[in-house]
Amino acid sequence: MEPRETGIDSLLRRTMAAPVPSLPPDFEQGVMRELRQDLQVPDRYRRILLNGYGLISVVTSAEVMRGQGLDWGPIAVMILGPLTLVVAAARARHARIMKETA
Amino acid sequence: MVESDTQLVARAKCGDQQAFAELIRRHSPRVFRLAVSILGREFIPEAEEVAQEVFIKVHHAIESFRAEAEFSSWIYRITFNQAVNLKALVRFRSPHADETVLYRAVTTEPGPDRQAATKQRDQALAECIRRLPEVYQSALRLYYWLGAGVGEVAELLAFPSIPLNRICIALANFSMTC
Numbered sequence: 001m002e003p004r005e006t007g008i009d010s011l012l013r014r015t016m017a018a019p020v021p022s023l024p025p026d027f028e029q030g031v032m033r034e035l036r037q038d039l040q041v042p043d044r045y046r047r048i049l050l051n052g053y054g055l056i057s058v059v060t061s062a063e064v065m066r067g068q069g070l071d072w073g074p075i076a077v078m079i080l081g082p083l084t085l086v087v088a089a090a091r092a093r094h095a096r097i098m099k100e101t102a
Numbered sequence: 103m104v105e106s107d108t109q110l111v112a113r114a115k116c117g118d119q120q121a122f123a124e125l126i127r128r129h130s131p132r133v134f135r136l137a138v139s140i141l142g143r144e145f146i147p148e149a150e151e152v153a154q155e156v157f158i159k160v161h162h163a164i165e166s167f168r169a170e171a172e173f174s175s176w177i178y179r180i181t182f183n184q185a186v187n188l189k190a191l192v193r194f195r196s197p198h199a200d201e202t203v204l205y206r207a208v209t210t211e212p213g214p215d216r217q218a219a220t221k222q223r224d225q226a227l228a229e230c231i232r233r234l235p236e237v238y239q240s241a242l243r244l245y246y247w248l249g250a251g252v253g254e255v256a257e258l259l260a261f262p263s264i265p266l267n268r269i270c271i272a273l274a275n276f277s278m279t280c
Contacts, residue, residue, distance in 0.1 A: 008270045015224050016246040021146045023134045023153065028126040031157045032119065038158065094116055 139243040140185035
């Protein structure tokens with residue numbers, strides 16, 4: 001190492017010497033608390049909105065299909081079929097991830 | 103058995119809050135050190151806020167994270183950008199606040215002349231550091247102040263090898279002209 005370089009090295013060590021800060025021990029809890037508050041409100045509204053949309057879609061579809069002269073049997077199959085598929089796909093995805101991380 | 107980041111991220115993507123809390127525990131010290139190294143010692147509470155913001159952003163964006171990249175590299179990049187943006191904002195609000203005042207004035211040396219010379223040299227050095235690119239300033243603080251090793255500095259700043267020796271030589275040359 002060059003003398004000038006050694007000089008600047010010790011100068012930097014001296015001028016930058018100060019206590020090293022650290023995070024408070026409850027930092028992680030604070031972030032989780034913040035996240036919960038952050039998520040609660042939009043989640044509730046999203047769920048209400050999604051359920052409302054789903055309900056209106058089901059009623060409208062059933063009304064339209066009844067208007068076309070279909071029986072309740074085929075109407076139920078056409079509405080509940082896709083819903084069952086969506087739920088099954090979500091469960092399968094969750095199970096696959098849990099298996100991968102086990 | 104200790105779970106890898108990839109496993110924890112996959113669980114967090116499914117909404118597992120425990121997994122996300124573990125990611126915070128694992129990465130928060132380094133995220134904070136990186137934020138502090140960018141913002142400097144005058145802004146330690148702000149660095150804590152940056153660390154908190156980073157984890158909130160990561161939580162919102164974790165669905166979009168692809169496993170090809172390292173989770174740690176991703177989170178350090180977010181931290182770097184967040185801290186640099188905040189620093190720019192702070193400088194905009196108070197353009198006269200620089201780190202010259204942060205460096206310790208050495209009072210143990212005898213004589214007012216000697217003290218004044220030391221103070222002047224320290225201020226010149228602080229000014230030189232301030233002129234360096236952000237990433238080099240951060241590297242110097244991580245190494246000389248926060249006691250990080252060269253490997254950790256390189257990992258946090260996503261540099262394969264931080265040329266600390268060359269920065270020192272440049273600073274030495276620089277401070278002679280300051």
